[in-house]
Amino acid sequence: MxxxxxxxxxxxxxxxxxxxxxxxxxxxxxxxxxxxxxxxxxxxxxxxxxxxxxxxxxxxxxxxxxxxxxxxxxxxxxxxxxxxxxxxxxxxxxxxxxxxxxxxxxxxxxxxxxxxxxxxxxxxxxxxxxDEGILRAWIVSMGRRSSTERVAHLICELYLRARSIGLTGEGHFDLPLSQLVLADALGMTAVHINRVLKELRLSGAMALNRGSVTILDPVKLIHVAGFDENYLHRRLRQAG
Amino acid sequence: MxxxxxxxxxxxxxxxxxxxxxxxxxxxxxxxxxxxxxxxxxxxxxxxxxxxxxxxxxxxxxxxxxxxxxxxxxxxxxxxxxxxxxxxxxxxxxxxxxxxxxxxxxxxxxxxxxxxxxxxxxxxxxxxxxDEGILRAWIVSMGRRSSTERVAHLICELYLRARSIGLTGEGHFDLPLSQLVLADALGMTAVHINRVLKELRLSGAMALNRGSVTILDPVKLIHVAGFDENYLHRRLRQAG
DNA sequence: CGTCACTTTGACGCTGGTCAACTTAGGTGG
DNA sequence: CCACCTAAGTTGACCAGCGTCAAAGTGACG
Structure with a gap:
């Protein structure tokens, strides 16, 4: 249930x-x-x-x-x-x-x-x-992605994970993380996270407001993130 | 054997x-x-x-x-x-x-x-x-340590791992990794790795030459790395 | 003895950190 | 319902750490 x-x-x-x-x-x-x-x-x-x-x-x-x-x-x-x-x-x-x-x-x-x-x-x-795959993906993000790419990548990951347990709406989902928490996750400062979020908002890719993310342009967001759409998907053999 | x-x-x-x-x-x-x-x-x-x-x-x-x-x-x-x-x-x-x-x-x-x-x-x-702990430690390094700290931390980790399988001598061990490989591991460029190694050498902490690391001043190296000496140690319950 | 991968060094610029101030939102008590 | 308080978000000025580009030096190996 x-x-x-x-x-x-x-x-x-x-x-x-x-x-x-x-x-x-x-x-x-x-x-x-x-x-x-x-x-x-x-x-x-x-x-x-x-x-x-x-x-x-x-x-x-x-x-x-x-x-x-x-x-x-x-x-x-x-x-x-x-x-x-x-x-x-x-x-x-x-x-x-x-x-x-x-x-x-x-x-x-x-x-x-x-x-x-x-x-x-x-x-x-x-x-x-x-989970181990996610850990490795974080290392890749921290090592080889710019701050904008990192933020976009994390949002993609969290969106897919939220969707897989039925916690998303149409192009948006609840993300109860403060900018300070995001900064601590991505190895950045809250100030810079704020600037990156503004940039992503102005570019029309996504917007984060009051604990809720709206994905304005999924294609653009995935492109910015360099996100492998199969990352959390194809990775499992067919269940059963 | x-x-x-x-x-x-x-x-x-x-x-x-x-x-x-x-x-x-x-x-x-x-x-x-x-x-x-x-x-x-x-x-x-x-x-x-x-x-x-x-x-x-x-x-x-x-x-x-x-x-x-x-x-x-x-x-x-x-x-x-x-x-x-x-x-x-x-x-x-x-x-x-x-x-x-x-x-x-x-x-x-x-x-x-x-x-x-x-x-x-x-x-x-x-x-x-x-191994999972090592993955997490890498994330911490990439996110919150400076390049010098990262290099020192990796050397500490590899030294301890090498020692635990009997691959170290007195204060030195073989490290067959090019500076490019180190750079790819630490999310840096080979050029910057080179500068960091020079700095560590001049500070008297450690020296890497021809595939071999010499730990000149263990205390200093551990301090630079912010290395938790128990990181790979205390973490296991007594075997047996 | 020439080639190739690796190392070393310098000059320069961008990304992202630091510091500081101000604004906004939400919660709490009067 | 308003006054206050605090955490969170926003913005600007400044600058340092590290990347980029380019060139020269070194060693291993055929």
Missing amino acids: DNRFIKKLQGLAQLTANDKAALLDATSAPRAYAARQDLIREGDEPGPMFVVLEGWVCRYKILPTGTRQILAFLMPGDACDLHIKLLAEMDHSIQAITPSLVATVSRDRMNAMLDGHPNIAKAMYSAQLV | DNRFIKKLQGLAQLTANDKAALLDATSAPRAYAARQDLIREGDEPGPMFVVLEGWVCRYKILPTGTRQILAFLMPGDACDLHIKLLAEMDHSIQAITPSLVATVSRDRMNAMLDGHPNIAKAMYSAQLV
Whole structure:
């Protein structure tokens, strides 16, 4: 129904009613987090696996100089850290950006689910591969794209991810990220993000206003971003 | 003995003689690759898992503009793409940097090994988590570190990785990477890499000459890099 | 001994950071 | 319903870090 975790995994593998029931049960008691509240901090001992059901969450790391780098955005349906318990401590923090509902699944329960439900295991391994691909794409962006290209590329990525879980309208979607958050994600300053957004708005490619993105000219935006349309698409074998 | 894959996995989990025999057998027929030869290209259908036994290998991606971004370095003992077969096509290429020996393990064989050898499974999942941590650290570097810091940080990382598989001497190690390759890895130009290396040499922190790095002042280098000494260390629970 | 890839250096300019001020929007309490 | 407060967004002036372009130097290898 509106369990976006199940919805997402269904796109990655065939799930039986039994599989879905197990997933629903495992995520049935989510906890609410306030905006800016940490789920877990760098240095903490890894705990259960997190599954975001509502809201936006990010992984981030603070450098000794006080600057922040956001490493990933987690949207409803995204999970993290399949085998994380193997690590002694977290090398980054995870924080809610908006008020969020997040389920936790203990490692034992997780292992039982992976063992007893091969379809779930397949879907989750696929999801992890996609996440790794996103990490690599971020490196490419940071290393070889201009600031304008980076911003456009991130918007393309987030739009497609939002669309795949049914969170988009016609040519627009909610993006509850401040310009400071975008800057921390893209390795830029909020000031420069602002200038880039103005440029993209004036060029007629896209506009970001009050937490909502309007894609004015998809073709132009994709072109500016140098976005590979198949990036999050063709990458998976046909589910099932 | 000198199978560095086994040596590396031993650092991540207790392996029985039986486990080691299975690993040795699976990697007993490596293939030789010449420098600059691709193991697999972006767009190809994913094949077997690769295990680097000798030489340096990298993941990379070419942008439409022709620029290249290196996404990871693979050293002897490093493997890649545990579940890669779930993807329809590669989103990046993998290439030998130096003449290399690389074993391939078919997916069926891989799955059999993961099922039949829980210690191997544990070690390989740990290795993958460490690799993901390295990806995240690269994002942090690209986003929030200056060029000098980036270079110093990469050298620290590579030194520690080389040391963990016994490839370092006293304060120096072989680094068969041209300045162009370093530039492609760090999102810079070869010209600027050259200037940064000169600066690091003059400051007495480190020197790179003819494929070999000499760490002149470890404390200074770590300080310049803002390197977290525990980055690749404390991160694992005690093996065994 | 010539070729080719790699390294080194200088001059110059653009992208994006810094600093500072002002505007806008949203929330809270009187 | 307004006054106030704060976080977020916007803009301009200035400049530094790093890219670009060009040329010369070095070493490996046939």
